[in-house]
Amino acid sequence: MSLRVLALETSTDWPSLALLTPERLLGERLWEARQTLAEQLVPKMQELLKEANLSPQDLSLIAVSRGPGSFTGIRIGVVTAKGLAQALGIPLLGVSALDALAWGTPCQGFRTCVALLPAPKRGVYVGVYQVKGKALHHQGPFRFLLPHQIVETLTLCPLPGLLTGTASAVERWLEALGQGWQWAGPAFGWPRASVVGALAWQRWQRGEREDLHSFAPLYLKPTEAEEKLGTIVYPPRP
Template sequence: MLILALDTASLVSSVALAKPGRLLAEITLQTRKTHSERLMPHIEQLLALADTDKTAIGAIAVSIGPGSFTGLRIGLATAKALAYALGTPIVGVPTLAALAFGCPVPGAILAPTMDAQKGNIYIALYRWQDGVLDEVKPPAVMPHAAAAALLAARPEPALVLGEAAELYPDTFRQAAVALAEPHVAMPRAGSVAMLGAGLLAAGERHDVMAVEPLYIRRSEAEELWEKRHGCQR
């Protein structure tokens, strides 16, 4: 089965083609252009590089968050439209799990992160166990200083991946928490594809009409609207 994977949860845009256990092609780029400008051209370029066309796509895997609200909406809308038009299965892959999957380091806690604005980060904890990525703590949002303290209190070494490593390096270094190098911390559609292949093999499919982003928190626009209108949840 040929799997098309999309990851647009951050400033990085990444698309990949894969078969179970084999990455065929991948384009990963970080620019100032929006995902809406580059995503479809990248998919077209990816298919050309792999010397195939859209009719060969057997499934679509897409990162569902947490992450950039706009990026997630663009990526998921594109994936859903393609899955519907091509009549292929779609599977949503948690963004933080995909980040951790790209760093197979046994014996350590992996802490993939995404920016949640205003000093907060999205974070989850994972570890590799017998070649399988296990979730230790599900995705949550918290202040970056609290995340550093959480990792510093753990008995095993921890490695921070993703945007928090770039945004708040001093906070984590002061807590004696290691930071991944940028090329390791960057989100990749190849990891989304590999995790998606595993989910598909296990029989998991998502409803193309119902699959939604994993936001974790409300958007700033929602919070502002509620503040102005005196609404509370």
């Protein structure tokens, strides 16, 4: 039987669910859920499985976006994914929302791809990637940046550069960054569950596994001291 992956992405106001195998996407749901995610997530999951003529017992792997992003959304997604994996006795693999956003964007032709998600205090969560052909390579850790740091940080990136994320997270920085930068556009504004599932499948192929009990969301929430400094990075400094 082919591996069947159920993927959850709940880090933004536009959550999504996807059902896929290594060969094809069986179905995907994307909807707006500002205050109703907890009530909608499981029913939409049931609808997705029903349309594919599958039951939860047919699943082989649960994939979940672990953040950063909406604190409430990430918590709901991770708790739901862990509960499913535990109840079904199947593995769980986590994927960063920034990785899902970047890998879901066509970055060929650029030297740098920067994934941006809205964060508290008008800041952004940032993932910077070097583009090599169709592959993306992390350039440093994920970061939480406040407004005064964003342009300063991104001007160090090789050009041409591509910004991907929602209009609210991206548009205000384009003019300040100047020539050499483009926005991927609204079609690539949110991380997608289908990309979360595909990246989780790649991790599975490499033999990577999560410890279900210690698996936790990636909040990138700044401490009080870090807020004063205006930056936080992940993985944490030793």
